[in-house]
Amino acid sequence: MALIEITLPKTIAKALRLPASSPRRQQLKVLKKLLKKARFTEFGQHYRFDEILLSRHPGKKFQQLVPAHDYSSIYKMWWHKTLEGKRDVCWPGRIKYYALSSGTSEAASKYIPVTEDLLAGNRVVMIKQLFSLRHYDDIPFSNLGKGWLMLGGSTQLQQSKGYYAGDLSGITAKKVPFWFTPFYKPGKKIAKMSDWNDKLDEIVEQAHNWDISFVVGVPAWIQMCMEKIIERYKLKTIHDIWPNLSFFVHGGVSFEPYKKGFEKLLAKPLTYIETYLASEGFIAYQDRQNARGMKLSINDHIFFEFVPFDDENFDAEGNMVANPKTYMIHEVEEGRDYAILISTSAGAWRYMIGDTVRFSDVDRCEIIITGRTKHFLSLVGEHLSVDNMNRALQLASEELNVSIPEYTVAGIPSGTFFAHHWYVATDDQVDPQQLREKIDKHLKELNDDYAVERKSALKEVYLDVLTEDKFMEFLKSKGKVGGQHKFPRVLKGNMLRDWEQFLNPGIKAG
Structure with missing residues (x-):
């Protein structure tokens, strides 16, 4: 991965009949890379990946030959085999890790395959996001080398026959690269704790030993952690104990409802950075200061398709129809809600992750999350997102x-x-x-x-x-x-x- 991406000036690109930066071309390159890697798997043989690769229009051929899936359909047909220890089902090799995800409304846990290839792709996107901070104004770069408090799930994973399962944040923390270990807080020992209250108490007790610059996590739990620290040490604000705290990296939910209460805990403003890291992969991140949307990771390890979130493609309960109308990145429109289908380096193929998004800037491939396919109200046609x-x-x-x-x-x-x-x-x-x-x-x-x-x-x-x-x-x-x-x-x-x-x-x- 080049640290500086070189883009042709538009006039030269036009003369060469090449786009200055083509999201379509980047996405097709990702798709071909995924297809080549998985063509000898059971899934790749069944859906004729070799034929798709030889097609003049691999994107369209891929949509014609491979059906769209939700969790139930891909698990019933394919993923259950990987839990039984079978190799080369949807991705080469044996799946050793699964992210447990129940969304926010369903009781039963979903087992989402996590591979080394997926984690490597996630790390590349994380590094890109880190380098994007060079575009931000008044960033105290000396703070980048201070502590990062990442408040995620336990790294103590459930062990089963041939695999481990747990929160993606826990799996990611368990595999923190050696060079990041000095910055990573709360550290592997505390991160391993499975009881949330015990973990939070230990973080509070250790807080005065750390010089934290970044906090990373879901707003509600980060806010609770900071409130407990302020109460424990009888502080006015969190900056009394962490004077270099400068960044809050958040995702998963809209931050706006939390912002007013959150800022009561601060002595000075933070730089807020939104991310879209799902169990299925690192989908998007905010790469510009004050940007309304997040930039899709279109040239890494995920191939995206977009299904208009309307009555033609979804029923009243938010279930996707059998053959939905799908669009590639170059076919979408601003201001329209779409459900996302992804194909990834963990063997998710045309898989609906359940989120709905809207493009805030098509040219920049920037999106905002508008909800979930099953988290909307339309009892009588009010279509409330x-x-x-x-x-x-x-x-x-x-x-x-x-x-x-x-x-x-x-x-x-x-x-x-x-x-x-x-x-x-x-x-x-x-x-x-x-x-x-x-x-x-x-x-x-x-x-x-x-x-x-x-x-x-x-x-x-x-x-x-x-x-x-x-x-x-x-x-x-x-x-x-x-x-x-x-x-x-x-x-x-x-x-x-x-x-x-x-x-x-x-x-x-x-």
């Missing part, structure tokens, strides 16, 4: 000057019609009725479908204000504490019934 919810809540909280770090929404019956029930977390004083009205008002302004349905079948909006601890207690009750676990923004099915019973323990689950 998590992005809509985040924005409405942000506007309402700013107007009322309150911090709302967590929330979730459920669609429920209301007489013969329907309603939305909001549950928001804040430790500030707020009038629930006033907050409800402001959220409803902003959603009408943000989403025309919602505005229409609020006049017809979506008859009511309810809102309950809870403490932030209540949300955390529920996650603990589900065994989803620390690491990469996030609270689901939309509750449906069993998770909704569990939540209702948690809030009202005297009521039997239906």
Whole structure:
């Protein structure tokens, strides 16, 4: 990998009939590399990878011959064989590691294959992100060599017959390169601890020994960690103990709901860097200061396709249809929501990861995460995305000057019609009725479908204000504490019934 990418000036590229920087060409190069590596696997033989490689249009041929998969279909047909120890199923060799992922709403764990090739590709993207900091203004580069507190899952992995399983963050931390060890905190001994509360207590006790410049993790758990440190050492802000703290690398959820409460813990501003590191691979990262979106990793180890997130390609429950319409990177449009299909160096082929994204800048291949295919509300055609919810809540909280770090929404019956029930977390004083009205008002302004349905079948909006601890207690009750676990923004099915019973323990689950 070149540290400095050389791009031809557009005029010269045009004269040579070559694009200055072609995302399509980069993606086809990645696809061919993946196909060549996996062509002798069982999957590659079944779906005729050699034929695809010989095609004049390998991207289109790949879409014609290989079906799109969700977890259930690829696991049932292929991945279950790798758990049984079979080699060369979807990727060469035996799968030794699996990232356990349950998303944020499903109870059963998914076993996502993790290979050395995938981890190597992830590391390349991480290094690229690090080098992208040279484009940032007023970056204290001396801080880059100080401590990095990475608050992820336990590196104590579950051992089974022939493989290990655990959080991707735990697998990644377990394989930290030797040159990064001096900077890596909390260190391998603490990172190995499986009990989240014990791990957090040990981090708090060791905090005064570290000079931390970077904190990396999910906002809710990083905030909790800093609050405990401030309380333990009777500090005003986290900078009283870590004066060189300059960066917060976050991902997984929108940071906006946490920002107000987070910044109360600081003495000076941080540089926020958003990443998109999923169990299936390092998908995108923010490579420009104050950029609205994240740059897709299009020339590394992932081939991307995009499925319009609409009624033609998904049913009412967010399930993808059998043969969805798919687009490559050069065919997408700005301002339209897509579900992502990825093919990776771990044997995921045309695999839907469940997130929805929108291109904020097509030329730069920059995206924002708008939600998940199953985390949206459309009881009566309101088509309400998590992005809509985040924005409405942000506007309402700013107007009322309150911090709302967590929330979730459920669609429920209301007489013969329907309603939305909001549950928001804040430790500030707020009038629930006033907050409800402001959220409803902003959603009408943000989403025309919602505005229409609020006049017809979506008859009511309810809102309950809870403490932030209540949300955390529920996650603990589900065994989803620390690491990469996030609270689901939309509750449906069993998770909704569990939540209702948690809030009202005297009521039997239906």
